[in-house]
Amino acid sequence: MxxxxxxxxxxxxxxxxxxxxxxxxxxxxxxxxxxxxxxxxxxxxxxxxxxxxxxxxxxxxxxxxxxxxxxxxxxxxxxxxxxxxxxxxxxxxxxxxxxxxxxxxxxxxxxPPARRFAVPVNGMEVPGFLRLPEGPGPHPCVILLGGLESTKEESLLFEELCLERGLATCAFDGPGQGEFMVQSPLRPDFERFTSAVVDFLLDEPAIAGDRIGVLGRSLGGYYAARSAASDERLRACGVWGAFFDLSFFDDLSPSAAAGFAYVAGYPDPAAARDFLQRSIDLSDVAAQLRCPTYVLHGGADDLIPVAQVDRLRDALPSDADVVWDIPPEGNHCCHNLHHLVRPRMADWLVDRLTS
Amino acid sequence: MxxxxxxxxxxxxxxxxxxxxxxxxxxxxxxxxxxxxxxxxxxxxxxxxxxxxxxxxxxxxxxxxxxxxxxxxxxxxxxxxxxxxxxxxxxxxxxxxxxxxxxxxxxxxxxPPARRFAVPVNGMEVPGFLRLPEGPGPHPCVILLGGLESTKEESLLFEELCLERGLATCAFDGPGQGEFMVQSPLRPDFERFTSAVVDFLLDEPAIAGDRIGVLGRSLGGYYAARSAASDERLRACGVWGAFFDLSFFDDLSPSAAAGFAYVAGYPDPAAARDFLQRSIDLSDVAAQLRCPTYVLHGGADDLIPVAQVDRLRDALPSDADVVWDIPPEGNHCCHNLHHLVRPRMADWLVDRLTS
Missing domain, CATH: 1.20.1440.110 (acylaminoacyl peptidase)
Structure with missing residues (x-):
């Protein structure tokens, strides 16, 4: 047993x-x-x-x-x-x-092959992979963000849902994530790194610069919303797991709390608590999130409380263009419904970025 | 429970x-x-x-x-x-x-889309689907056969392994299978139906008539070997589950025995026994199986005894060109190793049909 x-x-x-x-x-x-x-x-x-x-x-x-x-x-x-x-x-x-x-x-x-790139930011190099769909470009493109414990390598199957629908994909590791962790732990300004990747994509002839979106999962849902609210060149935002702030830090499981401390570069959760709660908070930018947004959250998520959906809803502009997709039986990121929700998000991105 | x-x-x-x-x-x-x-x-x-x-x-x-x-x-x-x-x-x-x-x-x-076809055989119509890979043809093609309880609709993921490797796929239901069951129960001459489908493919400009193979799973492994031994236009044979005869009929589980009786159109296993043992026996044609052949069988298959592998081996020509792939931990058709064995069979088919 x-x-x-x-x-x-x-x-x-x-x-x-x-x-x-x-x-x-x-x-x-x-x-x-x-x-x-x-x-x-x-x-x-x-x-x-x-x-x-x-x-x-x-x-x-x-x-x-x-x-x-x-x-x-x-x-x-x-x-x-x-x-x-x-x-x-x-x-x-x-x-x-x-x-x-x-x-x-x-x-x-x-x-299609994945092409490695490195985008310079303040002496650091943000690593990522670009994949292009078949056919002549320039292609619309979605930037894919991991979360606390997901990285660019893990998005391959979601990339393929996008690629077969004609959408290029660009997955990268930011502060506190995957191979970039050795260059930088978690920071309060993840959006700077997304914007640097947008700069890179705008120089890429295969990509349609006016049709770039972003999608992030779990903690990446927070990064995606933060990035889209901060950079109006992002034309669609997928929030795969509503994550508004860390007001629930004290209710985290010991493992999740240890994870947050780890990626923030602190010895333990108690030491990391203040830094994390200050660094992960959408309050300052949420009112600026104006691009079409898709929020997917599991009604039975036991990692990110569903109350985070309400916090996000309350902070967005009243006329925000948002689809709220909250399946009651969905667990964290609706991974237990992956065969249904992932194509649905890919279709939404394609509709928003190709119309 | x-x-x-x-x-x-x-x-x-x-x-x-x-x-x-x-x-x-x-x-x-x-x-x-x-x-x-x-x-x-x-x-x-x-x-x-x-x-x-x-x-x-x-x-x-x-x-x-x-x-x-x-x-x-x-x-x-x-x-x-x-x-x-x-x-x-x-x-x-x-x-x-x-x-x-x-x-x-x-x-x-x-x-790629699946195109429905119907091939006439003795007043019956054999139903199937043809799928073509990308790019200009004519393409090599593999005919896919189901077994006792698998049909043309079930091969989609295997088809996609073939298609992305440049191989067209042609899945059909024969006697005792799927929607063809209402036209004909199991018969001793399955190979006639495969050959009728080969005739159809030879009329199909998108298919390279000299590069057609066949692969069948479970009881379809028997049908594939029987078809390839009987029709030299088949240039490669995949036996996904070695199945030589029904000498183990009395050891079948009650469910499997009931299934064989059902597809043969008999009221119960006892009544069907003689017909089935006469109808499913490779002895008469095994010595003619001369095209390159791949035999995959789970060493831990508890539906088709592994002794069937030996019966097949003993009956083939001594100079037969056969790959024997018998993973000891594999269950029926190695479905517990599907992510490994299926691409391996697809690669083998592509190598044999495109070189």
Whole structure:
């Protein structure tokens, strides 16, 4: 019988793991074989290494599409190895590194390929990937933001929903996220990094500069709203998880609180509390969010309280153009409804950015 | 606590349901909500109806790709409603009918679209779907065969593995399968129907007539080997589940035995036994199987005994060009390894049919 932490992660996150692309057989193996959360990292890291070896075999045989998918499975396996592994920064960092390495190997083999870019901001370099749909450009484009514990490598399946609908995708890691964490922990001005990426896209001939949107998930929902409110070049905003502020900080699970402290670069939640509550608050810009906005939030989200939806609604301009999509049975980010809500958001983005 | 039959179906088939495209959240809902096998049909039929309604909404909004996927989810939900439902022919037939109806609605919305065809054979009409990859033809093509309880609608995800690798796909229902069951129960000469479909493909300008292969799963593995041994126009053969004969008929589970009797048009397994053992036997043609062949079989298959692999091996020509892929941990058709074995078979087909 798995221990409580492991049961909790599997219960909360199974829809997410599979929705984000981890093969179900691996998730089932984790469920049936692991006894304790302590085994989690090693299990997934071993899967990651196995996928890299299989990807090498496929590449050697000239099976590029298969190799790309296998390297990406490996990248996801390492991502989920380090997932929530706040207590061991050294291994967490090693998982991030392997995730990035395997995504880099997958990137040119994907169809369409993912092109790595680096955007300079104040001496730092923001890393991301651009993917273009088929056909002649310039293409509309959506910037994709991760959250507390999701990164640019994890958005691949959502990217493919966008790409097959004619929308380019641009996923990057900002402060406190993924491989950018070593350059910068969480900051109160995430929107500066999004805007730098918009600058980059405006120089990109394949992208239609007047049809750029942004979408972020979980804490990224906050970053997306903040970015769109701050930069009017963003013409549509997807809030995949309403996140207005950290007024619920004291109600966070110990794991989530540890995660926020970790990405903020603080030793523990108590030390990080003030900084985080000051840094994550949409009050100062919410009234400026005027582009078409889509808010998806699970009515049964037990990570971000549904009261955050009301805080967001109350702070937006009264004439804001917002679709509120709050399925009562949806869990965190509606990952348990991933096959329904993700195409729906992609369609909404396409409608807003191509009409 | 679900009853034994329900537990058994979920245990054996979870990898298959998701591997074939049923959304995991639906499979999880079946696991958590159903108490008894008696509830199975209604649960999935309700999902099917719900997906059709969602598909209608998407279509009305102009979201064709989304609508196509939703209609196909609905088709799959009806397919799994009637899955193994031998005891109630009336409802089983209604599930088949709804499956076909929803796949027909999905077909033109898929990318690439699936084009329905009907091939005349002795006054009957063999129904199938042809899908073409992108780019200029003529394209190599694989004919896809279902088995005892899989049909042309269920191969969509495997088709997409082929299509993205440049291989056209042609899935049809033969005797005893899907919508063709009302025209003909199981017959000893399945290969005649495959050959009629080859005739059809040879008249199709988009298809390269000298690069046609065949692949069948489960009982379809038998049909594929039988077809390839009997028609030298088939240049590659995928046996997804080695199935040589029904020498293990007396060891079948009651459900599987009932299924074989059902598709053969007999009232019960005892009455069907002789006909089935005479009709499903590769002995007479195995020595003629000379095209490149790929045999995938789960070493832990508890539906088709692994001894069938040996029977097949012993009966093939000594110089047969065969890849034997028998993962020890693989269950029936290696559905528990679907993310690994399916791309591998698709790559093999592409290599054999395009070199």
């Amino acid at each position: 798995p221990d409580a932490k492991l049961m909790q992660v599997l219960r909360i996150h199974a829809g997410r793991l599979v929705g984000d692309g981890l093969p179900l057989p691996d998730v089932q193996a984790a469920e049936s074989r692991l006894q304790s959360w302590e085994e989690w990292f090693d299990f997934w890291a071993a899967r990651g290494a196995a996928y890299e070896a299989l990807g090498d075999d496929a590449l050697a045989a000239g099976h590029r599409l298969t190799a790309g998918r296998l390297f990406w499975f490996g990248s996801m396996a390492y991502h989920y190895a380090q997932f929530l592994w706040w207590q061991d920064p050294e291994r967490k960092t090693s998982g991030q590194r392997e995730k990035v390495h395997l995504y880099d190997r997958a990137a040119p083999l994907l169809r | 679900p009853d034994a039959k329900l537990m058994q179906v979920l245990r054996i088939h979870a990898g298959r349901l998701v591997g074939d495209g049923l959304p995991l959240p639906d499979v999880q809902a079946a696991e958590s909500r159903l108490q008894s096998w008696e509830e199975w049909f209604d649960f999935w039929a309700a999902r099917g109806a719900a997906y059709e309604a969602l598909g209608d909404d998407a279509l009305a909004a102009g979201h064709r790709l989304t609508a196509g996927r939703l209609f196909w989810f609905g088709s799959m939900a009806y397919h799994y409603a009637q899955f193994l439902w031998w005891q109630d022919p009336e409802r089983k037939t209604s599930g088949q009918r709804e499956k076909v109806h929803l796949y027909d609605r999905a077909a033109p919305l898929l990318r």
